[in-house]
Structure formats: C-alpha cells, structure tokens
Amino acid sequence: MTQTAAVIRMPKRFDYSSSGEFNAAIAAALKQGGNITLDCIEMEYIDSAGIGLLVMSNKKVQANNGKLIMSNLKSAPKEILGLANIQKIIDID
Template identity: 60%
Template sequence: MAEAKAIRMPRRFDYSSSGDFNLAVTNALGESSHIVLDGEVLDYIDSAGIGLLVMAQKRAQSQQAKVSMINLKPAILEILQLANLQKIIDIR
C-alpha cells in the first residue's frame, strides 16, 4: 500500500465529529496501512472522542494497519495518557 495517510484532527473532537472522522478513517484505510492523526489544532477531546480513537484503532488493527498521533498539545497528550491510549496508539 501507499505511504502513511494523514488525517487532520478538528479543533474540537467529540461525538459531533464522528461522521466526518469515521469517513476519513474508512477512506484512509482504503489507501494506506498507516493512518497518521495530526492533532496540531486539536484543543478539546472528550470521552466520545477517545471512544472514536479506540474504534479507529480497532478498525485499523483488523486490517493489519497502524494508527499514530502527532503534533498533540500538552493538555491533549495528558488526557490521552490518562486514558492509556499510548498502549494501543503510537503517540509521538
């Protein structure tokens, strides 16, 4: 497959992001075995957003693909680490 496919995360990642995010993940998995979620502008994530990340990882894993996150702000990184997401998603 092709090189990593980047998905730019929205400023606010919660349940309202699910439709666009799931479509982006589906498209990315069709093009690549590595999805990179770019959190440069991500300012807010709630439990629904964390759930969306877990589901994306499970979908990727079922297709032998990988999910990574980059450019996270310290507060977002801390939230993801408290949720132990670094155990299933490569967070850089």
C-alpha cells in the first residue's frame, strides 16, 4: 500500500482563484510521490472550476502511481462533489 506523501490543506473557498496555489501544492506533493490527502476541514465552498482542478490533479496523481484522497469534508461541499460523482474517481474519507 502506498503511503500518504503529502497533506494539502484546502482553502475556505475552492474555486478558480485557488488554482495557482493549489497547482503549486500538487506539483510539490507529486515530487514526493505516493498518495496526496486533501484536508478539507476549512473548505466551505467549491464550484465547477474547483471540481475541474480536482479532476486534473487526480489525473496527475494517478499518472504518478498515487491516489488523491479527500478528508474532513463538510456537508455542503460533500453534497456538491456527490452531485458531480467525484467519489467515483477520488477517494472521500
């Protein structure tokens, strides 16, 4: 089993404005290899741009033989991700 290499703390609002910082964090985590956990304890909002960022990041992590895992999701973002069927491609703890 692959170990979690990195934990990325997600912002309160995860949308297009988060993309630069998030992509940089993913790139740094990919260098370590392994699984990447997205700690969503503070995340209260996600939109379609945020979901797009998750999908693209998931492809990069899988190409690196790792898994993207989301943890500590609050009910509102969890519901939005559920509507987008994200749990089919990203592990949600």
